Amino acid sequence: MPDSLSAALCALRDRTAALARDHLVALRDDDRLTPGERAARVRGLSKAAGLFTLTQTADTPDLTLLVARETLAIHGVGHLSGLFGPPAGLLEGVGEPLRSSHLLPLLAGDKRAGFAFTEPADAPRPTWGQIDGDQLVISGRKSYVTGGADADFLTVLVEVEGQGPAMVVVDTDCPGVTLARRFSSLDGSHHAAFGFDRVRVPRHQVIGAPGQGRSRALAEISAMRRAVAADAVGTAAWVVDLVARDLQRARRGGARAASERLRLRYGEMRIQAYAARATVYRTARLADAGQDVVNESIAAKVFATEVASQLVDTAVQLAGGEALVTGHPLEQALRRLRALRLAEGETDALCVNLARGHLDLGKGRL
Numbered sequence: 001m002p003d004s005l006s007a008a009l010c011a012l013r014d015r016t017a018a019l020a021r022d023h024l025v026a027l028r029d030d031d032r033l034t035p036g037e038r039a040a041r042v043r044g045l046s047k048a049a050g051l052f053t054l055t056q057t058a059d060t061p062d063l064t065l066l067v068a069r070e071t072l073a074i075h076g077v078g079h080l081s082g083l084f085g086p087p088a089g090l091l092e093g094v095g096e097p098l099r100s101s102h103l104l105p106l107l108a109g110d111k112r113a114g115f116a117f118t119e120p121a122d123a124p125r126p127t128w129g130q131i132d133g134d135q136l137v138i139s140g141r142k143s144y145v146t147g148g149a150d151a152d153f154l155t156v157l158v159e160v161e162g163q164g165p166a167m168v169v170v171d172t173d174c175p176g177v178t179l180a181r182r183f184s185s186l187d188g189s190h191h192a193a194f195g196f197d198r199v200r201v202p203r204h205q206v207i208g209a210p211g212q213g214r215s216r217a218l219a220e221i222s223a224m225r226r227a228v229a230a231d232a233v234g235t236a237a238w239v240v241d242l243v244a245r246d247l248q249r250a251r252r253g254g255a256r257a258a259s260e261r262l263r264l265r266y267g268e269m270r271i272q273a274y275a276a277r278a279t280v281y282r283t284a285r286l287a288d289a290g291q292d293v294v295n296e297s298i299a300a301k302v303f304a305t306e307v308a309s310q311l312v313d314t315a316v317q318l319a320g321g322e323a324l325v326t327g328h329p330l331e332q333a334l335r336r337l338r339a340l341r342l343a344e345g346e347t348d349a350l351c352v353n354l355a356r357g358h359l360d361l362g363k364g365r366l
């Protein structure tokens, strides 16, 4: 078997493919459904297929998540809302009282969370906090918090004076927290900007020890980068299939698959998709072997999203103007992938980080 997948992973792949083919594609294309109705149906189907909870425990191997996400994306449904349960994320393993007040309600779907890491470009200084007795007093601003407008709480990166960076749980209804702006990006996702004006939170809402905030956030971001990479390689395979079907379609003057020029483009696309897929699979296997994969997760995310974007762009060029009509699957994929080249780290900034990882810290492998 070329991917050397276990029998259990082959079964997961086949079950996920059947779910996508038999149900999810139809739900995606059903214009009569509201987004809420569609998400509820997707959630029900995903739970029945045993996918929903895969993201909710740290015990799920990376390769399992990759196979599930890639298979969904290969069928053009990896972006549907409701496929996976809210992950514990930074709250994984927290003790009481955070476990009962935030983690369990999050996993049950009773509370929603936002990840507040990015500062707005004009913020005078990174969000900061001062210890005052058994409270932390937080001031500053964050932006681009995906799902922030509906969040019950945020996990916020805060620079605690004298102690270093910390990830802190902040309830959005806490006095001093303001929802400054709601906005959406071209991929259709929704975000919010927040202000924090001397927000007082109990010290037990700091996750882990102060000073560990950035490394905790980085571990979480690394996992998110691998998730983005899995979605991107699945999308790359989906687009290559789409182009093949289009080239082989009978049309006046013969199928385009006879054209040497189009064969050349198509061959290049397959090579790129193959290389990206190999990178992402290798990274998942390294992660499952317990290796430090911060640099490899960067490489997988950057390479897979850049390749998939390029492939979708080429596919649009080969398909012609109809691919740019609003609602065409390629038009939608183009917008989604454009956002993924920025989300979870912008490509150039990540390449510079990776260079620093190797040149200054001796990390990462080729």
Ligand SMILES: Cc1cc2nc3c(=O)[nH]c(=O)nc-3n(C[C@H](O)[C@H](O)[C@H](O)COP(=O)(O)OP(=O)(O)OC[C@H]3O[C@@H](n4cnc5c(N)ncnc54)[C@H](O)[C@@H]3O)c2cc1C
Binding pocket: 114, 115, 116, 117, 118, 119, 143, 144, 145, 146, 185, 187, 189, 339, 340, 342, 343, 344, 345, 346, 348, 349
């Ligand atoms: C769909 C989507 C979802 C997102 N969701 C979230 C979320 O839930 N939570 C969250 O916190 N953030 C989120 N973000 C924000 C995202 O993480 C940031 O947009 C991304 O990390 C880039 O940061 P930035 O926008 O501040 O741009 P910058 O970091 O300012 O980068 C802009 C440009 O400046 C360059 N640059 C940066 N630093 C330097 C330097 N020192 N020297 C020279 N050039 C430099 C970069 O290479 C880039 O070209 C999301 C973004 C998107 C698009």
